[in-house]
Amino acid sequence: MYNNFALLYDELMDDVDYKNWHLYIEKTFDKFNKKPKTVLEMACGTGNLSYYLAKRGYDLTCFDISSEMLSIAYNKINSFKNVKLLNQNMIDFNLNKKFDAIISACDSINYIIDKDDLLNVFKNVKDHLNKDGIFIFDINSYYKLKHIIGNNTFVEDRDKIYYIWQNYFNSSNNIVEFYLTFFVANENKNYIRFDEEHFQKAYYIDEIIELLKIASFSEIHCFDAFTFNSLREESERIYFVALD
Template sequence: MESYARFAEVYDELMTDIPYDEYVEWVMLHAPSENYPNLLDIGCGTGTMALMLDEAGYNVSGIDLSEEMLAVASSRIASKGAKIPLFAGSMDELEGFSELDVAIIPIDSINYVTEEKAIKETLQRIYASLREGGQLFFDVHSLFKMDEIFLSSPFTYDDGGVTYIWHTEPGEYEHSVYHSMSFFVGTENGLYERFDEEHFQRTFAPQQYVAWLEEIGFKSVFVTADWSHESPQEESERIFIRAIK
């Protein structure tokens, strides 16, 4: 079953707790748009962050594997009168970009790339697409979140219009999780339409990501956690990584 197929319809409603503005501030702090204007949003989803970065002064382009997500993003961008080129493609097959000032892989998108070879290929292709001094920003689920928090399912959600039941189980790799979600979306006639999605994510220790980045050639790598400037702790949930070419 394709990840982010029908999910694109309800994605934004379920992501209201994500502080996108803090992500944008993180990028702006280290790569201000006046000095790092050209930015590629990899795994741009429904375009929320791409639009925020566009409004912050960056020349933004977006790429995502999901055609459904890109359709939502295109509609959102058009409704704001913005001009943000969007492309369909897998991040481990990234090509056609060069001399980028900034690349971002936001909101644990890289955790959907589950094979080590594909992760390293993704980082290598981004490295090749950045100019000297260009920066990569991305975040991943921590080991604690993958091994402890996610596996304490089931989780439920109900806002009156969208309801879901979310089950998880350990994946075939260490620090990986299968997500099985059943959604019930309200319709105009007062009934609910059900659809199901399955997602698979995998993460690695922060030190592993740092090792890959340094092996590829990034000269400086910085690691923080949980929307802060602090180093990761044992129970940190989201790891943020910035690397400079």
């Protein structure tokens, strides 16, 4: 669960090009001949992608489960009249509105670690899509979680933040446990420590496709992220496009 990490998220994600990320989402709309007016972004986090989508003028609804992440997002997108920001859970959201497109970015779907819950997410998305709507999301691949992130430790020493990210891949359930320890310098140059635990599930592509089919999506496509190429064995981020 994102708590204090929310305050550091944007700084630690400063190498992620959200401007290009939003262009890829729009290219995907074009590829499938969609011209959405209403867009729902699930698990919007601190609103980095939401900001670019808001600028493009969509009637945008964004939600996240973490109020800490949402409060950062609020500062970024509050001034846009075309955006609504909500605190909701992907598993059981009910917005009483349908959308032309529903998206979720940056492996938020891997945070749904129970398969039945993921099916509920997909069914919920289907119920919130207009006829001929499009659902676009990405996941961290099984390969990336097992072989790059899992059972590995990352350390980063930045100007005011020092963090250690220790990961364990549990082969019995394919869940990766992330243990994050942050040391953040305050104005007196004293370091304050806080810890967070996150869990992501490494899904096989076929598992996701099966769940999307059970949720009644009629057409499903997978791409190596930020391209429209087919998947490679070592694809790290996988894009799914599911059509109503």
